[in-house]
Amino acid sequence: MTGARPVKRSLTLRGHRTSxxxxxxxxxxxxxxxxxxxxxxxxxxxxxxxxxxxxxxxATAIRLYVLAHYRDRMLQKE
Structure with missing residues (x-):
């Protein structure tokens, strides 16, 4: 699997920068x-x-959100 290492990027949340x-x-x-x-x-x-x-x-919250999004999508197909 390529790109397995985390990549740090900046986001702005309600006017505050975070990585x-x-x-x-x-x-x-x-x-x-x-x-x-x-x-x-x-x-x-x-x-x-x-x-x-x-x-x-x-980062964990985003990963869990992504996982939940695609799990929900799979369940809707069943």
Missing amino acids: VSLEDAFWQAFREIAEEKSMAINVLAAEIDAGRGVETGL
Whole structure:
């Protein structure tokens, strides 16, 4: 699997810059989901950030969001 190492990118959440490290596959899936929802990636990240618990890091919350999105899609096909 290529691109397995996390890549750090900057996001702006409600006017504040932050860095998030995700594997390329998660960045790509995250961008695709934002596009499907007609949202800027920063807006979607801010929504995820607002909904996560203090014990969950933003990168983990984004990965779990991406996983849940595609799991839900698979279940809808069944």
